[in-house]
Amino acid sequence: MEREWLFEEDHRAYRETVRRWIARELAPYADEWEAAEEFPMDLYRKAGEIGFFAGGLPEEYGGVGGDFRYKIVNAEELVGCRSGGVAAGLGLHDTIALPPISRFGTDEQKERYLVPGIQGKKIGALAVTEPNAGSDVGGIRTRAVREGDEYVIDGSKTFITNGVRADFYIVACVTDPGKKVHGISQILVDKGTPGFTVTRKLHKLGWRASDTGELAFENVRVPATNLLGTENRGFYQIMEGFQEERLLMAAGSTAAAQHCFDITLEYAKGREAFGRPIGSFQVTRHKFADMLTWIEAARRLVYHTIWLHINGHECNKEVAMCKIFACEKAVEVADMCIQIHGGYGYMMEYEVQRIWRDQRIQPIGGGTTEIQKEIIGKLLGL
C-alpha cells in the first residue's frame, strides 16, 4: 500500500472512501445502466455528498483545496464502477467542467456554477468539438457576436459528454473571426436559454452509460458577463485544461488496463485447455509479462509527470507521452485480454469486451495520439 510515493495520507484516506462508495453504490448497477445507456442523475448529488468533486478546488466555494491528485484518485478508482460511461459522466463534470470555472471564473460565476457544481446539484459540460472541428480547435465555426451587453451565439457542437443532461455549458466560440486560435472565447450558456437545443443523443461503441450530445445554437442571447476568463484567450484557456485532462485520461487508462489484466490473470489460471491452465502455456505467459511491463511503465511515466505538473515544472512533452503511451497500451492490453479469453471474451457478459470498447476512445478523445505526437515533434524543433 505504501508503494505509491505520489500520494499523501489525505489522498489515501479519501481513496478508501471513494473506493467503497463506488463498490457499493455504483458497481452493482453498472450492467443495468450500460444497457439503458443512462445512469440516474442523483448520482451526481450522492457523489457531491462524499466530496467527490471537492478535491483540488477552493475552500471558499465548497472545495477542500489541495492539488489535482484528488482527481487522479477519482480517475483511478472510477475503474471499479465497471462502466466507462458512468466514469465519463461523473469524471468529466469533475475534471473538465468545474476546473475552468475555478480557474477563470468571476466570483459571481463561481457562486452560480462552482458551488452547486461541487455539491453535484448543477452539472457542467465543456463544449469545444464541432462536426467539422475536433483536433483542429482553431477551426471551430460557432460564432459569438457582441451586441450591447449580450453575446449572440450561432453554431453547433458535437460529441459533448453530459451534453443532453447538463445544466450549464462552457461553449467555445469565435469572437474575432480570421484570427483562428487568437480569436476564440469561452462563454457560459445555461440550459433552457432560448435558441439553445440538444438536437441528438448520440449512440456509441463504448462509454454506453454516458450521455453524449449534439448541440445547436440559434440566435442564443446571453449576458456579456457570461464570458469565462478573457475574450479571445479561449484557446489558451482550453489548452491549459488539456494538460490535466490528458494526465487524468492517462491515469484512468492505466488503472483500467491494470483491472483488465487482473481479471484476465484470474481467468487464465482457472481456464483449462489441452489438460492444463491456459496461463501455463508459454505463449500466454509471455503476453502477461508484456502487459504488466507496459502497465508498470505507463504508471511510472504518468506519476512522474503528475509530480512535474503539480510542482510547477514545464512538462508538455511528458504529458503528450503519457497520453500516447497509457491510452494506446490500455487498448492493446484490453485487446490481448479478449484474445486470452477466446470466444468468451467476445461475449457481452464478460467484462473484457466492455473495457475494450470503453478504452477505444482514449487514444482519440482529449487530443488524438497523432496530435500528441505532433506536440512532441514541434517541441523537438522539428
Next chain:
Amino acid sequence: MDILVCMKQVPDTETKIVINPEGTGIVTDGIKYVMNPYDEFAVEEALKIKEKMGGTVTIVSMGPQRATEAIRTALAMGADKGVHLCDDAFEGADSYSTAKALAAAIKPLSYDIILGGKQAVDHDNAQVYAALAELLDISHVSIVTQLDVAEDGKSAVAQREVEGGAREVIEVSLPAFIACQKGLNEPRYASLPGIMKAKKKPIDVIDLAKSGLSADEVGEKGAKLKIRKFFLPPEREAGKILEGEPEELATQLVKLLREEAKAI
C-alpha cells in the same frame, strides 16, 4: 448527550487469511485494516443521536499505532474526538483484558450512552461489551437493530434480534452499553471535507501508565484465555461424479451414502 463509541480496527473482510508457520497467529504482512463493520453501525447511530439531541461523540479504541487510521475514519464521519489506548502492554489481549483496559479509559470520562458493534469480525468473540458493561456497572443490550433514546436522555428503547426472526423490545435506563447489529442504520461515508476536518480533531493517547493499570492486568498477561493454536478449516475436496446407467448409478449412490457418507 455524551456519547461514547467503542471501536476496533480489524483486517478488511476481504483479506485472505494466512496462518503463520508456528500456528500462533495470522500473517499480518500486507493486510489492509479497516474499522470493524459492526462498529460502523455504532458510529452512525452515535452521530444520529448527536444530530437529534446535541452533545459530543467520542471514539474509544484499543490497538497498535495503526488503529489511529480507523479512529480518524470515525472522526471523518463526524465524531468529535478520539481516545486511543496504545501501548505494547495492551497487545495480545483477550476479551476480558480488553474490557479491563477500555473500562480504565472510560471511567474518567462523562458518558450518557456507550455504543459498539455486537462483535469484532476478527476474533468474533462478542464478549467485550458484556464484560465492559459489568466493569462499569451499567446495563447492556446486545444485537440491537433499532434504538430510540428518550427525549430526556435518561432511558432508551432498544429492539434486539432473537431466534426465529422475532424481536425483543427492551427499555433500558441510561447509561447503558448498546451492542449494534446490521440493520440498525446505513453508515455514512467519511467524506473528503470530513477527512480534512478530522485532521484537526484531538486524539488522546493513553499508554499503560496513563491508564492507571498494571502490566499484569492488561494485554496477554491479563488475559484469562490463551490461544493454543490457529488453523484453517480443511479445504473442500472435489466432488465425485458417478457414471453409468441409471439403475447402476442408483445402486452405486446408495452404497456410497451408506458406506462412505454414512448418511443412510
